[in-house]
Amino acid sequence: MTNAGERQLGHYTIIRQLGAGGMGEVYLADDKRLARKVAVKVLPADLTRNDEAKRRLLREARSVAALDHPNVCTVYEVDEQDGRLYIVMQYVEGETLADRLSRERMPLNACIDVAMEIASALQEAHSHGVVHRDIKPANVMINVRGQVKVLDFGLAKSAATIEQSATDLLVSKAGTISGTAPYMSPEQIRGSTVDGRSDIFSLGIVLYEIAAGARPFDRPSAVGTITAILFDPPPPLTREEFKPLQSVIETCLAKNPNDRYQTAADLRGELQALREGRATTAEARTGVREARLAPKHAVDPEAEQLVLKGRVQWNKRHPEAVKQGIDLFQQAIERDPAYPDAYAGLADCYLMLAFLQVVPPTDVLSRIKAAATRAIQLEPGLAQPHATLGYAAGLFEWNWPEAARELKEAMRLDSNYPWAPHWYGLLLTGRGEFEEAIAHMQRAKELDSLSPIISVARGIPPHYGRRYKEALTLYHAVIETEAAFAPAHYYIGLT
Template sequence: MNVGDHVGPYRLVSRLGAGGMGEVYRARDEKLQRYVALKILPRELAMNPDALRRFESEARSASALNHPNIVTIYEVNRTDDNIGWIAMELIDGEDLRTMLGGEPMTLKSALRIAVKIAEGLAAAHERGIAHRDLKPDNIMISRDGFVKILDFGLAKQIRRISSNDATIPQTMPGTVFGTVGYMSPEQARGREMDYRSDQFSFGVMLYEMLTRRRPFDRESKPETMTAIIRDEIPPPSHFNEFVPRELDRIVMRCLAKQPRDRYGSTRDVAHDLREVRDSLTGASSTKSGSAAASAADFSRKTGGRSGRRSTWLIAGAVVIAILAVLAVRMWMRTTSTSPVDSVAVVPFRDLTGTAEGRMLADGISEMIATRLAEVRSLRVAAPFDGAPVSDSDDLRAAARRKRVQALIRGSVQRGGDDVRVTYSLVRASDGGTLFSSTKTRPAAELFDLEDAVSGDLLSTLGHTAPPRPQTSPASMLGPGDQHRYVEALGLLKRVRDEQSVDRAIKALESLLGNARDSSDVNALLARALLYKSQIARRPSLVEQATLYAARAVTLSSNNVEAYVTLGDLQNQSGQHDEALKSFDRALKLRPNDSNALAGKADAYKGLGRGDDAEAAYKRAIAAHPDSAGALMRYGSFCFSRGRYDDAAAQFRRATELTPEFPMAWSNLGAVLQMSGKNDAALAALQKSIALKPTSGAYSNLGNLQFLLGRYDEAQHSFERAAELAPSDFVAWANLGDARRWSSNARARAKDAYDRSVAAARVALLINPKDAYTRASMAASLARSGSLDEAQAEIRRALEADPTNPVVLYKAAVVAIVRGNSDGAVSWIERAVRAGYPAGSLKSDPEFAAIRTLPSFRSAVESKG
């Protein structure tokens, strides 16, 4: 090819370069009147039709990538003589190789470029496309600063065919491809590789950007490849003391010899790099000034600019620090309220990379959120659930869901005997960072670390940190115990994981010897035992939890969490009058506490005060419109009243707020099924199970299958539900129903009903006033043949809650099993008037014998 030739619609204007990937030309698209980069592929590729087809298929897959940090491929085609060519976006700038050969980068520049490369890689990896030949030559930086990755996924087929690639010796086995010096160990061995190979190559590039040296370069290519496979290298900070420890960790994790020891997702690489970048951007506001020096003196340390230039940059860092503070103040002045009155704390990222590190990060972010919530003039949004919040788009969306002015995000890293917390204040409107800082303390002083971070954030937001009570863990736990308390806080974020709850209980019980008089320790242990009781359904756990909660409020009359936990336990035990008092005490201390408001509503519901309950639920949601928990509780209230459309609206809103919350999807599926929207119900239940298989979701799925007459399928779903929650009376009752109507398991129905009755009796020991549990037990008793006891129990359930549509339905079940058709019809009519769905009754096999009766048809049509 020569300048002036035409390739398809493109006229070659000038030659830009050549290499193993072929020749690259600047070309003009005569049709669209634009310039492109045109890559003419090696002729050797045209000599192997199968390889050319594979290459074209792979190139077209890469052309589907649409990301600001990946060069766009416009077209893939061939010339008349079968020479392949690719038209792609033309970048006016220089490649990273050229940039590395010039003046040394500042740390800020290196991180800016690295973040963009990682984001581009992550986008491709999520589409199943790996680069396989990542190196500085394949990274372009435009004149206006945009970073672009070239040649995605294109190297593999060319490497296998071309014998002219200068980067790989011709004697090397054909299965090895890539560029020596940037290969991963699995590439160098010629083994199968995936996206994590790109992480290794990226780590090599980042190492070179930070130190101006390639970590595995040796005198010959074979020695270089041997070094990649075997040699351990020092971290970048060994050659550049201004590289932060967090950045060392990221680089060295990318350079792990085994793929399994690298990142599970390249998106996490990008996120961790952003955390370091953001911490350096704002860390100049810390007292030590070391981060400012790090950013300023980086180029001087790597052998670049003059001392005068570095001095100017240090002064500039001070100016930046002042401007950062002024930016927060200016923003606060231009918002509708000053100081900031609403924030959300995004769960802090763990940079340690261990299970203990994750618990530590969860615990510290929980402590910070709790401390901020103690300020009456500041609304702290409900905790985040589900997928992590990472990039600016996620942050803006999260802020909209939480309806807050600002977000607080951060990371936690344990290194030796120290713990470092990096945190930032993010503007809700555009995801921009307003303020960032770092605090480091010994691991034995975690409460002092949280106090420093919380105080700094509150001061920046324009609020004053409240004093700690004398009975707080900070004043009562010694250095060796603080870590266990924070770990327990982190573990209890996983309340549906019995193993995590057990570990939290064990950690907290071990603290009672030294902190028996700590209200917070007693309250947290009570909360952990409450969670355990909801999983295991043992009355003794409720009794234990109640004792610790009562002790917590005795030790401190200002502990909101203790009063809320005590109220929840009293509600669970049917002591609703006492629960109201506990929640009122909590609300006196914190008037808009979402959990206290929703708990008070539950107490009203238990007392049969429906209007008061409705008002309290709505107040809880108004105070915290971002709280999925309040929405779920109000949705359950609506469900119990037969208001299925209202219930669906609450559960649907909960799924929008927390898309990864399986219970929200399960509840939505249940209410949609009750409304006859079976396809939508099935989709919601499948989503719930895909997120996390739970007993509730499988029970709801089984109910849907049961009402569709698919009894064998329903039996399988109910068996799974009972396996996941063996103490759940609902799962066993449902399984008995499915077996009773299935084609091959009728004889085993009684066993399931008996187990349901036993589990219900245990549940009634905890709360004897629970009409739903008693009515369900009555139905199981009737179906297992205990007709007189069933009649006595359903009578007690109706006395406790005579308007509950499910209780009325269970009364109809007891009547029909006892052979009382007229009684069954009467209860069905009352159930339908109370809100029970008539469509379910029409397909319920229990009432098949009376379905043709005019009185039955009239009863099921008695409402709407």
Template sequence: MIGKTLSHFKIIEKLGEGGMGVVYRGVDLDLDRPVAIKLLPSEAQQNEESIARFLREAKTASKLQHPAITTIYEFGIQDNLRYLVMEYIEGKTLKEMLKSGPLPILPLLEIAIQVADALSLADEKAIIHRDIKSENIMLTDRGQVKILDFGLAKMVEKSGPVAQDGFQSSMGVVVGTVSHMSPEQALGAELDARTDIYSTGVVLFEMATGTLPFTGNSQSVVLAKVLNQPASGVADYNAAAPPSLQKMIAKCLEKNREQRYQNALSLLVDLRAIKQEMERAQAGNKMVMMQPGKDPRLPPPSAEKLSDLVPPSTPVSSSSILPTPGAARTVPPVSSGTASFLSALAAQEAGGSSQLRPKRSWRLGACFVLKTTRQAIGVAGGLFALACVTLFSLPVLKPEFAKKVPGIQWLHSAVDPVLANVASAVNVDFTYHELNFLLLVVALAAYILQSVVSWPLEGLESWIRKPLLSRQSSRGSGVFSQATDTSGISQATRMSLLREYAASKRMLSDVKKQIAFLAIDVVGSTKMKLGEEKISIEHAFAEYKKFLERIFHECHAYKVAWTPDGVMAAFYSVEDSAAAARKLLVDLDWFNRDIHQLRAKFHVRCGLNVGEVLFPEDKPLEEISDEVIDVAGHMQKYADPDTVWISEEAYNQLVERNGFERLDRQVDNHEVFVWRKPS
């Protein structure tokens, strides 16, 4: 095939081959650009199922115009060869990148946001991928994600979720990759977009830990775990992962799809919120390090001092550490290679994180040694007890079968010396009808002995770990997760992590944060929908949601909660929340003119309030109830169309007050200021 021309595409070299196609690098002779050319294998050129999948890949990918989805240039047949011409991507697959271990948190979030954004577009087009995995995600030299292989993708029918279409591999099993498929996909049940949410959760787990949530020696073993076992916690492999990220991944991996994210857009919103938290925390760290009046040539403050000022992975509420509204944010330069891209983001992430202090490094090492010793004792005692029970049961079998039991000589060599010593020490015959009950006694004794030895070791480990927890809790106002204390122990016990996480949650619950809340509502949304086609309504409101999300991202929203026609957004800064409201009203004319196709225009009203709220990091905005939030909602309720009503408390914190004027009325005993959209 090398040198052959298909249409105006010339094949240059072979790139790879799989069960569903051969991929070549080629060149577009008309536009002189590199392309990738995929051909069906010769044995599949006459196979109807293979042809259907090949055509489905072309049609599906061509419907999705997104930076993170491979662009399709042409599909055709020449000389009885079916070919697919697509964008040529230079880079590495995510699977190749993960061979060197888990990714730093910021690069992980950058990749995940691009994947979720692409899947949100697929949701809008009623397309599910059905084979999201690290092998099907590429990263270009400039850090751009590309999702590959839409050969298994399926359009969702208007009547409901997509049913299993009967397409099977050559082995006769349900399509997809076992380690990444959702339980419902593994069972051949009806599928919808939530199956891609589960698969994305597996990829997120893999990026955060360097391993898969379910592994085994065979596909049947992995499949059994996918269907029956809960996924391991991310903290079991990476204790430094933020609790919000751990919770998000666990939600993606729920067995019951009703408990997962219901669409990719919801996942995208949470990913962006976590990324903003990380960036805000690092901005605070850098401001602490850049103290005025210091010689820049001097070494930076020690990790011990920095850790007392700023936690490594959680935003600080103190105004002396947070950057001021509108402060410039540092952005890593775009590099020319994948490694440079990752290292730049990793360097930004590491800039504000402190290393383990020498004073506690011995404690972490001691905890690791004690834990390993306890596990070794437990395994040895359990195996010895199992060997005793096995030898006790052998007389039940016929002699000719008992001799064929594999490893029986090894069991005798391990147990018989101990059994002989015990028998010589007691003056009782434990044999009855060829059954030696002394074996059961020894097995029970071995189990009790390993428990007795493990208990003091576990107590010693807790005693050594206790100062680490007390040292963190003594800092009082530090709002951060204590899970980072155990970042030096990559295999920390689940119970220890749960205790530490519970302690951090108690700390967070006692700390109030200064938060600004912006409530937004579409005026007359019910009347807007009258006489319009359903598809036009869905498209218009989906675009409106995207429009708002872009504004929230630009204005650094902390968390967002959606209702059918309205939204409540939380901001760390009143300035940011007011900027978001003004930008929404100003840009609404562009949205009404160029984006949606409804006859009626979108008009919105906004309410804004600020105050101190108990707001745990791991809780979504929907679960927070406070008078500060209620006031923002009531401001929005009474506001006129295309205006922002803002409480006096919020107005007093504003730096940019141009355009605001006082109203002669109150809402919930709060004076009101109004900003109207310029005519």
């Protein structure tokens, strides 16, 4: 949309540009058919450079279009012109929350009202399985009547899946942190599965920013900010007027999702109680919360960065990438020998090398056990190394009791870690316990609906149970969104 010849998109006539950013250019346009003003977001070409990316984004847009709520900016249409996708949305006349905060400080009640409306929008979205992933003041509009409208539901998810590493999303080539990163949850930064509680964490940062006039985890460097999000408690609020919000914000900003408000409705209820002058349940938990928020270990920032990069390499599931992951995790351990996540990542990489048949399992089994055990010694509540030990015991040693014990312990420690039920389901399949395997595979799919590996694996239990039609349906469902995904074609060929 850079020259005069591109002033028409479908039946929408472009009037003027409203803004631009990493998620595309936004224009005010005239809808000639319905005689109304609309906002048109033209998405960057690199988000839609292949058919798979387009299908993913269209799927997200359709989910958002199903939302019908006064605090959600309505999506009217998604279309394509000259190879560029564009999204037609409700035009909200007003200003962003970011603009409002740059101009003035908001009083307590106005802060609570805005947060309640954002929570209401999240409640609606989460009830439809839509997680925003990019809650920040720039994505919150306040219209001329003072009503909140939350923008860009689902788009951050699509952007984050188009061949970008977690580190790429956080830090630019110049080493500066992106505009989105200061509002990310710890699980987003780690590249873990996220659910609605991640949005609650981000809303907690927005609440803190309104109350304090600054974000709670901002540091001079990008790595410092990332590390603060992962490990540091938010500084206490100093403005007397906003101190009643302290316990609510701390609950939102718990590092473990299980310690936050579990739903946006819960958070909205707390804010409503505060607005009406009633005591909140968060206030009763403040002492416990402070203990939980205290960092267990001050991680070396460079080690944290190395682990993030190592996870990206492991997730590629390619021999050379996994070897790079091993090197990165070893570098992290050299910098910080007491960092449990580095040992857990190292164990996963050794397991992946054996799984990919790059090395015999006997060559790396002792290394898997040593790294995972060390991670557990450093942080007994970490689920990941237990899952790794369990899968290794079942896959390489055929030690079913040990495998079941470790994988069940991983699921107990973190019910949102998708690889534990995924691996448990695979081992159950090998034992012929197909129905229980299917249930665990479905749970893994619910936790990570975008993982093609987890999606393909749902077909394995019915496949080996000789329910071939059911298996083929699941395999082909992956091909519809991941046309070039080799494991899906492999299993189709076996069926």
